[in-house]
Amino acid sequence: MPKVYLDNAATTAVRPEVVATMIEVLQNEYGNPSSTHNIGQSSKAILEQCRKDIAKMFKAHPGEIIFTSGGTEADNLVLRAAVRDLNTQVLITSPIEHHAVLHTAEALAQEYNITLELVDIDIRGAVDLAHLEALLEQYQGQKVLVSLMHVNNEIGVILPLKRVADLCKTFGALLHSDTVQSIGHYPIDFSEIPLDFAAVAAHKFHGPKGVGFAFIRRGSGLNPMILGGGQERGMRAGTEPVYAVAGMTKALECAYHHLEQEAAYVRSLKERFISGVSALPGVRLNGGCGDLENSTYTLVNVGLPIDPAQSAMLLFQLDLKGVACSQGSACQSGSSGGSHVLQALDKVGVPMMPSLRFSFSMFNTPDDIDFALESLKSLLEPSA
Ligand SMILES: Cc1ncc(COP(=O)(O)O)c(C=O)c1O
Numbered sequence: 001m002p003k004v005y006l007d008n009a010a011t012t013a014v015r016p017e018v019v020a021t022m023i024e025v026l027q028n029e030y031g032n033p034s035s036t037h038n039i040g041q042s043s044k045a046i047l048e049q050c051r052k053d054i055a056k057m058f059k060a061h062p063g064e065i066i067f068t069s070g071g072t073e074a075d076n077l078v079l080r081a082a083v084r085d086l087n088t089q090v091l092i093t094s095p096i097e098h099h100a101v102l103h104t105a106e107a108l109a110q111e112y113n114i115t116l117e118l119v120d121i122d123i124r125g126a127v128d129l130a131h132l133e134a135l136l137e138q139y140q141g142q143k144v145l146v147s148l149m150h151v152n153n154e155i156g157v158i159l160p161l162k163r164v165a166d167l168c169k170t171f172g173a174l175l176h177s178d179t180v181q182s183i184g185h186y187p188i189d190f191s192e193i194p195l196d197f198a199a200v201a202a203h204k205f206h207g208p209k210g211v212g213f214a215f216i217r218r219g220s221g222l223n224p225m226i227l228g229g230g231q232e233r234g235m236r237a238g239t240e241p242v243y244a245v246a247g248m249t250k251a252l253e254c255a256y257h258h259l260e261q262e263a264a265y266v267r268s269l270k271e272r273f274i275s276g277v278s279a280l281p282g283v284r285l286n287g288g289c290g291d292l293e294n295s296t297y298t299l300v301n302v303g304l305p306i307d308p309a310q311s312a313m314l315l316f317q318l319d320l321k322g323v324a325c326s327q328g329s330a331c332q333s334g335s336s337g338g339s340h341v342l343q344a345l346d347k348v349g350v351p352m353m354p355s356l357r358f359s360f361s362m363f364n365t366p367d368d369i370d371f372a373l374e375s376l377k378s379l380l381e382p383s384a
Helices: 016-028 038-057 071-085 099-112 129-138 161-170 242-257 259-278 308-321 340-347 366-380
Strands: 065-068 090-093 115-118 144-147 174-178 197-201 212-216 299-303 355-359
Touching: 016 242, 038 065, 038 242, 065 071, 071 099, 071 144, 071 174, 071 197, 071 212, 090 099, 090 129, 099 115, 129 144, 129 161, 144 161, 161 174, 242 259, 259 299, 259 366, 308 355, 308 366
Parallel strands: 090 115, 090 144, 144 174, 174 197
Antiparallel strands: 065 212, 197 212, 299 355
């Protein structure tokens, strides 16, 4: 059976160079990086070199890189610690954030009795910057934390991060960005973009699962959420998985080393998919994912002319043909309510349709795209 993996926004295959790096570290560097003997210090040296290398890629300070178990933990760490430690009174986010942000924000609003505002989005799924500015003006003088994702994981729309960061700065608000779908795919310069916090997950850029980092700008005043041995400069207790951190660092190095070529290639796959899928009757591209300038080159979200009850079946039938894609994001595929991102679009006048997300990587080929399109076509038009 063919194996066509078009679910790269859920997770990516690990690069062979990354696997090799991790095996090398696993085999040879078993010391606990907090141990003071030579074997421990050798692990510590790798960990700290990784921190420095990562910091350099984003023009950050090594102390601003806090290793975590991935994107969810980084989002939770930043939002929870910022609300608890910085007297945050107002939390502004959007209805299309990943649940790692949205559910955390909702829980914090209840636990700390703070104001939660959701900024409007337009029919492309882009954040309405005029509404954001109006909210920032309304709450000026209060402690405001804004959390807006850089690249949306379901519809791919890109936030103009520098503009948003400048806007937040103008109004004295702090900014956190979930950059899980953008880091490793777009260059980001933290010295130029005045955001305060960011969340990153290695498995979205051909690194291992279960590791990521939080960018926490120096002097932000956050305290740890996980207490224990005082690792990660006191910000996140727990023995660091040195091999996984080394794998993440290698994955980032590879990603940024080949970025232009690989991005152009993946973008050509997206274009091929869009031109094929657009020829199918009744199919729609959801949100702004067809706009190649303002959406990520890594994914498309397609509305399909089928009965909602059939969409899970379609996903299953595609899987049977050997095509892996997803309904909304991976974390929602088991839930019955449907995508909260598509629901948010519905509220601004884009009626919800049964939808599938196809997401691409440099491990895909044009043949993969053609096979997926053929499979989709045969399922939508069985008699054709
Ligand atoms: C935008 C976004 N944020 C956060 C996460 C969660 O990251 P992790 O799986 O590393 O916890 C994901 C993963 O699906 C994501 O796409």
